[in-house]
Amino acid sequence: MAGRRRWTTEEILDAAVDLLRTSDTESFSVRKLAAALGTDSSSLYRHFRNKTELLRAVADRILAAAMDGYRPAGDWKQRITATALRLREAFGEHPQLAAVWGRYASGGTGSRLVMEEVLQALRASGLPEEEIPSRYHRLVILLAALIASEASIGVLTPGEYEQGMEHFRVAVLGADPDRFPALAHFAREIRPLGADRRAAFEEILAAHIAQIETAIP
Structure with missing residues (x-):
């Protein structure tokens, strides 16, 4: 009788990405992934010790894809902006996975590529060496929050989105x-969270970069 097929790590990650496109990280499980592959959980545990390790690998794969083909160009501000937009685009194609990056820190190649480029750009800015780690940390927190926030809109069904607009x-x-005078005054100009996300992303990022620039001697 033929033996059970042995899945490679890359094939398991491919299947995990496909499964996460139609579910969230809370409902995702190694058991469900094994069922999708037509195998048992024990065969997957040979590759990943637990669900968290698997999700970290999935997030790292998105980071690696974002940096694929990237070549530094321009000054430090342009490099940070280009990296940020690549991350935004990569997770925009996989919005269900955006929260995984913020929740499950990755230590793989993709994560290292992002970290290296941002740190190199900050070093090129002329910041004092001792300030670079904290500036890096704040910048990445900002990017993870913005990307996850935008992705949360991207996973809504048309019906859910329209319902949200009606509530808005x-x-x-x-x-x-009388109770909300400022809100009533600006009501016609206030935009919903889902509007102009790219412009908001770029403006917030530019403001943060400008704030970093003030610390350069």
Whole structure:
């Protein structure tokens, strides 16, 4: 009788990405992944010790894909911006996986590529060496938060999105001007969270980079 097929690490990660496209990290499990592959969980535990390790590998794969073909160009600000936009685009194609990056820190090649480029760019900026680690940390937290926030909109179904827009309109346009005078005053100009996400991403990133620039001697 033919033996059970042995799945490679790359094939397991491919299947995990496909499964996470239609589920979230809470409902995702090694057992479900094994079922999708037509095998048992024990065969996957030969590659990954637990669910967290598997999710870290999946997140790292997205980071590696984002940096694939990247070549540093321009000054330090352009390099950080280019890296950030690559990460945004990569997780935008896999919005269900965006929260994985923020929740499960990766120590793989993809993570190292991102860390190396951001640190190199900060060193090129002229920042004092002792400030670079903390500046790096704050920048990556900002990027992870912005990307995860944007991705949360991307996973909504059309019905869920429209329902959210209706709640937004009721909350804003229906605000009692006596109780919420500022909200009522700006109601026609206030935009929902899902609007102009790319522009907001770039403006917030540019403001943070400008703040870093003030610390350069």
